[in-house]
Amino acid sequence: MIEKFREIDLEDEAARRDTIEEHSQVMYALVVRDIPNAIDALVRHIEKSKIRVLTAVLQQRRNQATATEE
Secondary structure, eight states: OHHHHHHHHTSSHHHHHHHHHHHHHHHHHHHTTOHHHHHHHHHHHHHHHHHHHHHHHHHHHHHHHHHHHO
């Protein structure tokens, strides 16, 4: 399931850039041992990824429904 989420989340170029930036923030915080910031960055990344994936899934379903109606 996580593989499908990654595939959906990384289809869009802007989402891919955002994901890379979010990962960088988590990694940097871990490297400097700023655990509270690492946790915050990870939580933000997970929440944003959830929103991107759910939005993409809903859009795909809308597109399929529209195609079926035609």
